[in-house]
Amino acid sequence: MATYFNEYFGVDRDILDDYGAFNISIINDLPLFIDPFLLFHSSKPEYQALHTEILKYIRFLRDQVVAGRVNSDLVAAWFFFSEVRQNWLGFSLVGNGGSGLGVGFAKALRANLAELFADFGEEKITESSHVEKVCLVQSGVGRDNISDFSTNLIKHFLCEYTQAFALANIAPKKRRQVWVDKAVFNYATQSWSRRLYELPWLSRDQDFVLLTPKDILTREENWINRTDMIRDFESIPTAIPDSELRGQVFAYFESELAKHSEPDKEFSQRDRDEAAVKTLIRFPDLVDYYIRFKEENGDDAVDMSSERVLETRVVFEDYVRQLQRELANTTSFYTIAGGTYEETHQRLAYLKDVVENKGGHRIFWHDGKSIQRESDLPVLTRLVWFGSPSDVGAEANDGRGPVDYKISRGAFDKTLIEMKLAKNSALKRNLEKQLPIYQAASDAKQGIKAIIYFTLEEKIRVDAILDELKLASHKDVVLIDARADNKPSGSKA
Incomplete structure (x- = not known):
C-alpha cells in the first residue's frame, strides 16, 4: 500500500521535509511543476546559477538559429526533450507518463529565438531574461512546456540533489547506479552527455526516482504567464x-x-x-x-507558490492518507473480489459512506473551499483506489472521447467510471450522451457515474437533472454528499 516516496523508501517524512524535498506519490503524478521564476528570484546562489544555465542554453540556441546552423537533425538533438517522468510531478492523470517537448514547442521556440530573445543579457526594461517569454507570445506554449523544458535543463542538479539524500537516508538495497541521458550539455562538443548517479530505485517500474525541492515548485500557472x-x-x-x-x-x-x-x-x-x-x-x-x-513583485510569487505547494501536500497526501486509513480500518475497500462491475459498485459504496459519515469529505476541502478543478478528481481517486486487483486506467480514450477511469480485468471484463463535480455546467449533456458512447467504444458492458456535490444548491440542481433524464434512482448514478456543513464533528464521526 506504499503510496508516497517516504513510505516506499523507508524514510521519515520529517527528514524529507528538513531536506526541503516534496514527498511525491509513486502512484500518480501530482499537479505541481517547476517555475523557473522561483530560481531567478531565489536568494540561494545555486538556484540563481541554475537560472543562469537555462538562459545560457537559450542563448546558445538563439546563436545557432541566427547563424543558420540548425537543421532537422539538430532540432531533434537540441530542441526535443522527453518529459522527466521520474520526478512524479505534472499533469498526467494516470501514472507519470507525459508527452514531453515535441514539435509544437520546438517550432515555437525556434521561431521566436532570433527576435524574442535577441537582447538576452542586455535587457533595457527587465532585470533579466526569462524563458517564460516564449509562452507570452505563443498561445500554444503552456506551463507544462515551460516546466518540462526547465526540468530538463536542470536535470543534473535534480540528480545530484536526490543522490545526496539517497546516500544519506535510503538503504543500499533500494538504491541503484543508473546512467541518466541528457544530464549535462557540453558546449565544446555542442551535444548532450549522460552521467552516472546513485539514485532511489523503484523496482515495480524498474526506474529511478527524482526528488524536487519544494521552494522551486508551484501549481496552476507560472508566475509569468x-x-x-x-x-x-x-x-x-x-x-x-x-x-x-x-x-x-x-x-x-x-x-x-x-x-x-x-x-x-x-x-x-x-x-x-x-x-x-x-x-x-x-x-x-x-x-x-x-x-x-x-x-x-517576486516576493508574491514565493508566497503564492509556498501556499500552493502546502495545499497540494495537504489535499493529495494528508487527506488521502486519512481516507485510506478510514477505508482500510472500517470497510473491505481494499479486499474486494469479484468482477469489475461488482467491485466498482462496492468500492463506491464504501467511499460514499466514509465521505458522508466518517469525515472523509475533508479530502475535497481545503481552507474552507471545496475542490474547484474537476481534473483533480481522477488523481485523488486513483491515489485512494490504489490496491485494487483490477487494472485501473485513467482518461481512457477509445476514439470517442475520454472517460475518467476504465477498470478492467482482461479484455472482457471492463467497467467505466466518471467522477464529476455537480457544478459542472455540462453535467446534463454528459449524463445524457457521453457514457453510452464511451461504453460502445470501449466494449464495456457497464458504466458508472459518481457525482460529488458540496452545497444544497448543487444537490437540488443534480436531482432536477436526474429527474428530467429519468435517472433519479438509477443504480449506476452514484451521488456523493461532500458537504462540510452537515457532517458530524470529528469526535462523533
Missing part, C-alpha cells in the same frame, strides 16, 4: 515611464475595444482580451513591462 498578462493588461501601461508612449498604448487599446461596441451593452472579458492581444502585438515592449512588474 499569458493569462495574467492579458487579464491584467490595463495595469501594464501605467508602468511605462514615457507618458507619450503610455498615451499611445491606451488610445490604441480603446480603439480596438471600440470595435466591439454595441448600444446598451458592456464590454465582455473576451472583448477586453482580444483588444489586449492586438495592443500587445502593436507594442511588443509591453511584454517586457509586464515581466518587469512581475520581477518587482
Whole structure:
C-alpha cells in the first residue's frame, strides 16, 4: 500500500521535509511543476546559477538559429526533450507518463529565438531574461512546456540533489547506479552527455526516482504567464515611464475595444482580451513591462507558490492518507473480489459512506473551499483506489472521447467510471450522451457515474437533472454528499 516516496523508501517524512524535498506519490503524478521564476528570484546562489544555465542554453540556441546552423537533425538533438517522468510531478492523470517537448514547442521556440530573445543579457526594461517569454507570445506554449523544458535543463542538479539524500537516508538495497541521458550539455562538443548517479530505485517500474525541492515548485500557472498578462493588461501601461508612449498604448487599446461596441451593452472579458492581444502585438515592449512588474513583485510569487505547494501536500497526501486509513480500518475497500462491475459498485459504496459519515469529505476541502478543478478528481481517486486487483486506467480514450477511469480485468471484463463535480455546467449533456458512447467504444458492458456535490444548491440542481433524464434512482448514478456543513464533528464521526 506504499503510496508516497517516504513510505516506499523507508524514510521519515520529517527528514524529507528538513531536506526541503516534496514527498511525491509513486502512484500518480501530482499537479505541481517547476517555475523557473522561483530560481531567478531565489536568494540561494545555486538556484540563481541554475537560472543562469537555462538562459545560457537559450542563448546558445538563439546563436545557432541566427547563424543558420540548425537543421532537422539538430532540432531533434537540441530542441526535443522527453518529459522527466521520474520526478512524479505534472499533469498526467494516470501514472507519470507525459508527452514531453515535441514539435509544437520546438517550432515555437525556434521561431521566436532570433527576435524574442535577441537582447538576452542586455535587457533595457527587465532585470533579466526569462524563458517564460516564449509562452507570452505563443498561445500554444503552456506551463507544462515551460516546466518540462526547465526540468530538463536542470536535470543534473535534480540528480545530484536526490543522490545526496539517497546516500544519506535510503538503504543500499533500494538504491541503484543508473546512467541518466541528457544530464549535462557540453558546449565544446555542442551535444548532450549522460552521467552516472546513485539514485532511489523503484523496482515495480524498474526506474529511478527524482526528488524536487519544494521552494522551486508551484501549481496552476507560472508566475509569468499569458493569462495574467492579458487579464491584467490595463495595469501594464501605467508602468511605462514615457507618458507619450503610455498615451499611445491606451488610445490604441480603446480603439480596438471600440470595435466591439454595441448600444446598451458592456464590454465582455473576451472583448477586453482580444483588444489586449492586438495592443500587445502593436507594442511588443509591453511584454517586457509586464515581466518587469512581475520581477518587482517576486516576493508574491514565493508566497503564492509556498501556499500552493502546502495545499497540494495537504489535499493529495494528508487527506488521502486519512481516507485510506478510514477505508482500510472500517470497510473491505481494499479486499474486494469479484468482477469489475461488482467491485466498482462496492468500492463506491464504501467511499460514499466514509465521505458522508466518517469525515472523509475533508479530502475535497481545503481552507474552507471545496475542490474547484474537476481534473483533480481522477488523481485523488486513483491515489485512494490504489490496491485494487483490477487494472485501473485513467482518461481512457477509445476514439470517442475520454472517460475518467476504465477498470478492467482482461479484455472482457471492463467497467467505466466518471467522477464529476455537480457544478459542472455540462453535467446534463454528459449524463445524457457521453457514457453510452464511451461504453460502445470501449466494449464495456457497464458504466458508472459518481457525482460529488458540496452545497444544497448543487444537490437540488443534480436531482432536477436526474429527474428530467429519468435517472433519479438509477443504480449506476452514484451521488456523493461532500458537504462540510452537515457532517458530524470529528469526535462523533
